Amino acid sequence: MLKGLASGFFSKPRDFSLPNSSWGPEMMRLYEQYNSQCGEETEGGENREGPWKRLPSYNRFLKYATGGVYLSRMIHKKARLFTRNNRDQGATFEYVLFFNSEEDKCVGVFQAGHLLEGPPGHVHGGAIATMIDTVIGTHATIACGPVLTANLNINYRRPIPLGNTVLLESSVDKKEGKKVFVTCKMTSSDGSKLHTDSTALFVSIKVSQLLLGS
Amino acid sequence: MLKGLASGFFSKPRDFSLPNSSWGPEMMRLYEQYNSQCGEETEGGENREGPWKRLPSYNRFLKYATGGVYLSRMIHKKARLFTRNNRDQGATFEYVLFFNSEEDKCVGVFQAGHLLEGPPGHVHGGAIATMIDTVIGTHATIACGPVLTANLNINYRRPIPLGNTVLLESSVDKKEGKKVFVTCKMTSSDGSKLHTDSTALFVSIKVSQLLLGS
Numbered sequence: 012m013l014k015g016l017a018s019g020f021f022s023k024p025r026d027f028s029l030p031n032s033s034w035g036p037e038m039m040r041l042y043e044q045y046n047s048q049c050g051e052e053t054e055g056g057e058n059r060e061g062p063w064k065r066l067p068s069y070n071r072f073l074k075y076a077t078g079g080v081y082l083s084r085m086i087h088k089k090a091r092l093f094t095r096n097n098r099d100q101g102a103t104f105e106y107v108l109f110f111n112s113e114e115d116k117c118v119g120v121f122q123a124g125h126l127l128e129g130p131p132g133h134v135h136g137g138a139i140a141t142m143i144d145t146v147i148g149t150h151a152t153i154a155c156g157p158v159l160t161a162n163l164n165i166n167y168r169r170p171i172p173l174g175n176t177v178l179l180e181s182s183v184d185k186k187e188g189k190k191v192f193v194t195c196k197m198t199s200s201d202g203s204k205l206h207t208d209s210t211a212l213f214v215s216i217k218v219s220q221l222l223l224g225s
Numbered sequence: 226m227l228k229g230l231a232s233g234f235f236s237k238p239r240d241f242s243l244p245n246s247s248w249g250p251e252m253m254r255l256y257e258q259y260n261s262q263c264g265e266e267t268e269g270g271e272n273r274e275g276p277w278k279r280l281p282s283y284n285r286f287l288k289y290a291t292g293g294v295y296l297s298r299m300i301h302k303k304a305r306l307f308t309r310n311n312r313d314q315g316a317t318f319e320y321v322l323f324f325n326s327e328e329d330k331c332v333g334v335f336q337a338g339h340l341l342e343g344p345p346g347h348v349h350g351g352a353i354a355t356m357i358d359t360v361i362g363t364h365a366t367i368a369c370g371p372v373l374t375a376n377l378n379i380n381y382r383r384p385i386p387l388g389n390t391v392l393l394e395s396s397v398d399k400k401e402g403k404k405v406f407v408t409c410k411m412t413s414s415d416g417s418k419l420h421t422d423s424t425a426l427f428v429s430i431k432v433s434q435l436l437l438g439s
Binding site: 071072089090091092093094096097102103125126127128129130131132133134135136137138140141142143144145148157159160161162163164165166167170173216218221 | 304
């Protein structure tokens with residue numbers, strides 16, 4: 012019993028990139044569309060090949076993700092990732108990211124909850140910027156390891172109603188030394204309407220430097 | 226008793242721009258610095274004159290703020306303003322905005338909570354964008370009425386450790402028809418360190434148009 016408890020307590024934390032009951036039909040449709048093309052272990056235990064990979068998502072930095080640096084120097088024990096800080100499923104950011112290494116393309120499927128309001132009935136410009144930063148920051152990290160956002164330039168073309176599911180697609184334009192230039196488009200779930208287009212510059216860093224002084 | 230309950234239920238909602246127990250010394254110091262220069266009613270009931278005005282902040286759109294349009298056509302009854310959606314004081318965005326009509330300057334004092342994490346121990350780039358959008362969006366609204374963000378361009382110069390209090394200062398560069406161009410700097414609370422500088426373009430809208438179709 013104790014062993015079971017301990018094992019449960021120290022087991023891998025919740026992966027927020029997996030579906031939950033708040034996900035609507037459009038979110039599920041897009042999830043299935045990309046997930047069915049992922050190279051993962053099937054229920055039968057066989058390895059399925061595919062160009063896409065679903066990226067797991069946790070609400071805090073884990074020892075295995077930072078080489079132990081963060082846990083040993085932890086500044087804020089209660090700190091949680093901004094996009095995963097709300098326990099009420101469906102209330103804020105519901106999203107899943109997929110990466111295609113053959114095409115070097117990152118895709119995010121994002122369902123906007125009712126607590127993300129900016130203009131009446133629509134998603135806050137800051138919440139939109141947060142999702143863009145999440146997708147392109149992940150893409151830049153895959154390309155160069157840990158990075159910090161140095162510039163983020165967003166054109167807001169069309170507001171996003173609360174509750175809608177949208178699609179984000181990023182691509183790396185170029186790398187120059189420690190710099191990575193990424194672009195991202197956010198469209199309606201069927202791709203017909205452009206909500207935002209954006210460019211960003213990331214600079215690679217060592218996490219230990221970030222913790223030693225800001 | 227019933228009257229008292231009804232009166233309490235329908236009374237003006239909480240003003241989040243007022244201090245609470247989570248505000249640290251730097252947040253309080255800056256609040257007092259600007260609030261003491263505000264033209265407001267004093268405890269003694271006298272009107273005090275001052276160049277600054279503290280801007281109240283609520284977590285949802287109110288009838289008197291939108292001419293009743295929003296409440297009568299409300300799409301999401303549970304919708305809450307993104308920056309004020311967390312009930313745990315001090316956990317996310319603690320901020321207060323002041324406006325100086327003589328200098329046409331808007332100032333935001335922002336204390337970053339532990340649930341805003343992006344890079345380990347530091348504020349998420351999206352949370353920073355959210356605060357910038359809040360300050361400059363408010364400034365643009367004062368200048369032109371309801372607006373939507375059309376472009377937001379942020380240079381991230383120095384990461385912000387969780388728990389820190391920072392200062393945002395915006396100014397309107399120019400107005401052209403329905404367009405308003407605003408700039409904003411985010412510094413450490415003593416003004417010595419630059420965290421971000423940014424430019425933004427806002428376009429004035431009618432809230433009713435936003436609700437009729439997106």
